[in-house]
Amino acid sequence: MIRKLIALGLFVMAALAGGFYWYVSSPLSLISERVEFHIMPGSGMRAAANDIQGAGVSVRPWALIVLGKLLRAETSIKAGSYEITRGVTTLELLRKLTRGDVSQAEMVFIEGWTFRQMRERLDAHPDVRHDTKGLPEAEVMRLVGATRNVAEGLFFPDTYLFAKQSRDVDILARAYRAMERHLAREWETRAVGLPFADPYQALTLASIVEKETGRVQDRPLIAAVFINRLRQGMLLQTDPTVIYGIGEKFDGNLRKRDLLQDTPYNTYVRAGLPPTPIAMPGLASLQAALHPAPSQALYFVARGDGSSHFSRTLEEHNQAVNRYQKSAK
Incomplete structure (x- = not known):
């Protein structure tokens, strides 16, 4: 009798185990073809399961x-x-949770x-937590760990992948650290005798x-023009x-009075560099500024096809202006 009970118990346990394995290996029913859900930090298995169930799984x-x-x-989730x-x-779902196989979004910051x-x-991105x-x-800037209060130019333009609902400050911090790395590397290998204090x-x-x-191919020459001007x-x-x-008052038309107005960023009336960067430079521009082309040019003018003409003297420059700009009007 005892043997029969043991055998029956083992049979029941095997049936239950088989049934459980069948269940966790069977497809779950979803409310739609694709379901998204979010697991909060510190969630236990029950809380996670409730969140998943609440999302329609x-x-x-x-x-x-x-x-x-x-x-x-x-x-381990x-x-x-x-x-x-x-x-x-259910088995695949648990493996996904323990691997941290989160869905990703992307944020693209553009050069310039x-x-x-x-x-x-960043504020308009639907998959970002907008903490800032x-x-x-x-x-x-304090939250991203920067030592400067002014943000302009301190973030590296690139495509950043992140888990959905990541904090915006974390994305900004990544872009800030990326610019620090690129700038430090280019600074370390910079050309000799550049007129930069830091x-x-x-x-x-x-x-x-x-x-x-x-x-891209004109940037080292344009950098050389500005460096030559700084030196002189x-x-x-x-x-x-x-x-x-x-700033935001600019209507797309740069007037003569704008060139005469004294502001910290008006390089027509103030010598040297402006007090801060004016945009996010990409890697090619960083490399151009710290590895300028060997050139004595002091002037350049747009040709109208995206390229520039470079001149060593004002006379040459004026001739180029007449050729490329005034003839285009």
Whole structure:
């Protein structure tokens, strides 16, 4: 009799185990073809299961908890945003949670953007937690670990992948650290005799080069022109700095009175570099500022096809202006 009871017990246990394995290996029912859910930091298996169930997944919390205990994974789930599609099983779902296989979004910061443009794009991103929205610029810089209060130019333009619902400050901090790395590397290998007191001045010139041309091959020559001017004590006389100083009031038309108005960014009336960068420079502009082309040019003018003509003397420059700009009018 005892043997029969033991055999019956073993049979029942085997049936239950088989049934449980069948259940956790069967596709879950989803409210739609694709379901997204978010697991908060510190969530246990039950809380995670409830969140998943609330998002429209037919997972049974007890089954996920039991499976977690059997696989010794009940404390191994990772916080973040997840995405599953029809056909997923409870077993696959648990593996996804313990691997931290979160769904990703991307944020693209473009070369030449100002910090205002960068922040507007970040604030509008639907997959970002907007913790810094509305905060003063100085406070944002403190949160990313910067030593400066002014943000302009201190973030590296690139494509940043991140888990959905990541904090905006974390994305900003990554871009800030990326710029620090690139600037430090280029500064370390910079050309000899550059007229920069520190890397920040080099970054400022790089931002001007970035705004002056989108043509990669012209950037080292444009950097050389500005460096030559700095060495000789000439005014930089670059329109992008004047436009930056005008700010949001700029209507797209740079007038003579704008060139005469005294602002910290008007390089037609103030000598040297402006007080801060005027945009985010990309790597090519950083390299141009710290590794300028060997040139004696002091002037350049746009040809109208995206390239520039470079001149050593004012006479040559005036001839180029007549040729490329006045003839185009």
